[in-house]
Amino acid sequence: MPQYHAKVFVTLKPSILDPQGRTVERALAHLEHANVSGVRVGKLIELTLHGDRAEVEAQLESITANVLSNPVMEDARWELAEA
Amino acid sequence: MPQYHAKVFVTLKPSILDPQGRTVERALAHLEHANVSGVRVGKLIELTLHGDRAEVEAQLESITANVLSNPVMEDARWELAEA
Numbered sequence: 741m742p743q744y745h746a747k748v749f750v751t752l753k754p755s756i757l758d759p760q761g762r763t764v765e766r767a768l769a770h771l772e773h774a775n776v777s778g779v780r781v782g783k784l785i786e787l788t789l790h791g792d793r794a795e796v797e798a799q800l801e802s803i804t805a806n807v808l809s810n811p812v813m814e815d816a817r818w819e820l821a822e823a
Numbered sequence: 824m825p826q827y828h829a830k831v832f833v834t835l836k837p838s839i840l841d842p843q844g845r846t847v848e849r850a851l852a853h854l855e856h857a858n859v860s861g862v863r864v865g866k867l868i869e870l871t872l873h874g875d876r877a878e879v880e881a882q883l884e885s886i887t888a889n890v891l892s893n894p895v896m897e898d899a900r901w902e903l904a905e906a
Contacts, residue, residue, distance in 0.1 A: 751869065775873040782867040785865070786862070787848075787863075790860075
């Protein structure tokens with residue numbers, strides 16, 4: 741059965757405050773990286789799926805929207821590559 | 824001054840246990856996604872940098888290795904795109 745590697749990218753929606761990103765930004769400013777702005781911290785989830793491509797894509801779409809992200813606060817997208 | 828959008832991808836090294844990934848994997852198995860394996864949870868950090876491309880690239884290399892990741896336990900890579 742074919743095997744696929746997937747990457748799911750989960751980021752906070754632009755309107756949601758990101759205290760972790762703000763903290764990183766302030767730390768960088770103190771380290772003389774004052775030209776860095778707009779730091780946002782998101783998640784990268786890697787997974788392996790077995791099955792036919794069409795089924796795996798539908799499954800990944802569902803997992804991304806329903807399990808790996810909170811659609812109220814987060815945007816999510818995925819990439820699939822044959823292993 | 825040119826402005827760049829950077830994405831930094833931080834993932835645990837393959838030899839490091841990932842309890843968060845294991846938990847997601849078990850949750851997916853209970854939700855009838857038993858064909859999913861090897862779940863690993865990493866970080867995606869987005870930032871904006873101002874400056875010349877060569878300087879920004881050197882700066883991003885340094886920030887990625889010294890601030891945004893722990894090279895003992897994590898792998899990190901970055902992508903840069905003109906804003």
